[in-house]
Amino acid sequence: MRGMLRKTIGGMAFAASIMNSAIAAEPIKVGSVLSVTGPAAFLGDPELKTLQMYVDDLNKKGGLLGRPLELVHYDDGSDANKANAFAKRLIEDDKVDFIVGGTTTGSTMSMVPLVEKAGVPFMSLAGAVVVVEPVKKWVFKASTTDRIAAERVLTDMKKRGMTKIALLSDTAGFGQSGKAQTESVVGKYGITLVANETYGPKDTDMTPQLTKIRNTPGVEAIFVFGFGQGPAILTKNIKQLGIELPVYHAHGVGSDEFIKLAGPAAEGVRALAPALMISDKLPGSDPQKPIVANYVKAFEERWKDRVSMFGGQAHDNFFIVVDAIKRAGSVDKAKVRDEIEATRKYIGTGGEVTMTPTDHMGLDLWSLRMLEVKNGTWVEAQ
Amino acid sequence: MMMTRRYLGLYLVAATIAVLPLLIPNGFYLDLVIRMGINAVIVLGLNLLIGFAGQISMGHAGFIGIGAFATAVLPTHFGWPPFAALLAGAAAAGLLAAFVARPIFRLKGHYLAMATLGLGIIINIVLRNEAKYTGGPDGMPVPPFTLLGLTVDGDRQWYWIVSAILMVSVWASINLMNSPFGRALRALHGSEVAAQVVGVNITRYKVTIFVMSAVFASLMGSVTAHYVGFVSPALADFGHSIELITMVVVGGMASVFGSLVGAVLLTALPQALATFEGWETVAFGVILILCMIFMPRGLVPTLAARLGGRRP
Amino acid sequence: MTLLSVASVSKIFDGVKAVQNISFEVDRGIIFSVIGPNGAGKTTLFNLITGVYVPSEGDVRIDGVSVAGKPPHELAALGVARTFQNLQICMNMDACENVMVGAHLRLDRNLLKAAFRFPALARRDRDIKQEAEELMRFVGLEDYVGARADGMPYGALKRLEIARALALKPRLLFLDEPAAGLNPKETLDVDGLVRKIADSGVTVVLVEHNMKMVMNLSDRILVMDYGKKLVEGTCDEIRHHPDVIAAYLGAHA
């Protein structure tokens, strides 16, 4: 259990920086609004842990531009309306230099109008493509989108010559926006959705939907868009019903936890994930190997907990800004924004990021690896 | 004596509203105050129903959702003028309330709670599922409020608008509760049969006040939507309904000013607890329990009684 | 001449016959008492006539208008008022407001006029407050004007109910055991009060256990037993009726 009444990392940051006899200058304020509780806690929790970890870490190393960092964090409880209020607080009251977060698309979108108005560099951790399309001046997100996920899966299906698939998405933001993206791009791959079902993120049995899918003629594969416990239960139900079709999951389940929950039923399931999730199996030649390895090591030492790709996204977005600030040599918001947009070939846990004025996301289709469960562990699928 | 006494609190509220802008250090606090004002109006309407008439509604957030999304959807997808959308939302909420009220108010106690809860959840599910219009769980942006070519923007403007609405609502509520209509409502809370035998058509009164509070909620839903510039179905979910009831009960049932106090405190609380790092939930729960144990009738009535004054 | 006529009314609660085939008539301006042992069905009869229950059979007419099955608030509109055996006071209001509610039907109930406090409505409301306070004095509650209902003693609350009923300006007033649980002094006061009410031209139907009070007030008496009508008549007739003595007074004698 962590220090309960710790207002922000600020106090410790000062303590640390003074100990290292670094100049205790005016701190650089890192703002963040994350869904640390509520339905999206599963995403927000590792994101917050990652930010706390690296803010402390940088402070131990003497801070940034010789100034300590102070993390000001608020938990929106997965409620977009609260996120909006907290964003206002970060901008107007805490006067932060940049903002990381907005765990869910809803939270992010409710904050966007405010950051655009105030002109604060904003790195979203949300999944939906609407965050960066159309491009918004101050809004970036160096984390994969649901469209990339959809296209990546469909590419793989096409390669295996599939033309008729069933889509099963959760009714939360993640699944619904994923569903919309999938529906919009399937055509490109000559694939049709012969079944299109949904399930509630807290549902405890999806056999009715799966029975319908099983009874739909011609289904060649099942594509599941969701995260958390839903996909695990689904995978068990598929096994229970004796459905032999190949199963694909979007990004968000590629974790050991999923295998633990789904048990033997997970065998053979395919899912998207960044290199991070198979760090130990990456070949030494892989450009992402070192950064991924470091992140995993640091996170597991500090939190005695497994890494998740969402924490990894927090890492990438945070350091893209840190680098931008270094290059800008100041925290002048406009300068920092321009430098973020000028990010080239940044290697993160989620892939290689190259921002442009027209692309505030900067990842390509191959940033997500196609994994498969083989004898109870994730391996890269052939 | 009644006159001055009755409006004492009203003057107090007016004074507070007048001086607040001078004390507010920055935009965040202004934002907080505006949200308090919006909630206060909603809670006032809900208190007329729960506190005065004694009829619980656990689905009121649903009506807020109707207003909020009418305001977001109609102008965005159908090019309605915002004001028309706001009225349409209120009308929709009112009609829905009127339509379900008769059967619902044959129910009592927990059965009524259940029915209203169900109503709210159904509305919420519709808002989540009709993603084509509502943007689904992620919600959607809302165009600014314009009327006769004038656009409301800037929190200062919203502050005065919300304050005006609040003042009128408080004034009207006080009047209402001290009128034949209001007495009839309170009477049916005290004893339905007693109210009936003196000529009160209790069903009609329950329906009327239910519809009224639904319309209140819908209107303020629209205001919230315009003010925040964004709506999500979370605005209409079960949790929000409970939040509102909590404001009513903590502030004080059947107390106009209790509604205000409840709204102000419980809107500020999450902001105050925001820095508790994962302990917010626990802290919030503990505070709720303590409030109910030490002032079961709610803050304002309990304090009023302590100070020997009558209930406002 | 007849104000209330009850024609062979019965009420059956899932199988149990609480009231069976009761008929009687009450003339204007009199005090009519219904007596009988506990559980004889007197209160049920009241509930049937005042619309709280719906009769299983039979008809109730007020001034020739059939009201059987009409909801209580419609009977109130016809000038029927009542009090309750076990108190039905609104403890969430103060004493005076309880009486003011009684005048409900005589006031402007418009919601908007109320919300924006139209002068006319406000004025009328102030008058009603006056009137209510007078009524409280009339029933002997002068000490409780402006008191909160939940702070008042039982005896006072009984009268408060009477005041509330009177605020309706009824033609026909049903009093369900107004003296129950009162001490002799209070009982005497209520006795006088009922007389005053009757003299003011209100027809009173009374359920009461206190025989002294019944005998000294009533013009006519109906005796019930086991939900059935035993006899009906003047005080003297009742006093000397063998069945009554056997079934009822006998038990007390």
Add this chain to the structure above:
Amino acid sequence: MFAEFLQFLFSGLTIGATYALAALGFTIIYNASNVINFAQGEFIMLGGMLAVYFTDAGLPMPVALPLAVLIPAIAGALMARLTIEPIKGAETVTLIIVTIGASLVIRGLIQVWLGKASHGLPAFSGEKPIRLLGATLMPQSLWVLGVSALLVLALWYFFNRTLTGKAMLATSFNRVAAELVGINTGWVLFMSFSLSAGLGALGGILVTPITLTSFDAGIMFGLKGFVAAVVGGLGNGLGAVVGGLLVGVIEAFGAGYLSSAYKDAIPFVLILFILFFMPRGLFGVKITDRV
């Protein structure tokens, strides 16, 4: 399409049984105190989470599971003592708020202590589905259904045949009278809370292999349990179970035949209709208020 129908039915019964277990908890407490305990779902969550925690901690099942039932039972009694007793007789709404407060505390503590991840338990009798006329059912579902059935019988016996049970019922009907005949109503209150907390926890353990669990699993159970209890008719054990199964089955058929997007709304629509025609639920007692 009988196999399909049967599959939906099995699914509905599986979900419904979990709702029924939740509803039973509401029933017990309501019978003893007329309180609707919105923290009931949290006890179910506690059962599951603690079972996971203790087994992960290496305790053998025979130790872990009783502990996972005992601790919530104690928590229940504590809740009654600390939150309900001080305000007994308060307005319905006030009591609702207090129990909601309690549920927040429990949920919050678990979230801080055991984290936000989801967990599962191994099924009691293996993961091999039972095939029947083309439909399949997990053995664990039978466990849940069976135990719920046993609980209903046990509760019926308890409330109608044992002195303690009758004492509880008496208290709910008329606290004062109960005290007059020498029933310790305070004790009855603790008793009922720890009993329903314990049962809830037991249910939580049983369903975890099917539904998985996490710190916020209680919200859903609390809501659906309340719905089921009301539909069945508050205070009626059989009604609670029927209500639970009904809601579950309607959801499953809704998802299967109508729309998976609206499957959660369908039961509520039907329930509203049921209440319109049966204002006290399916098995609720009709009360004519004496005046």
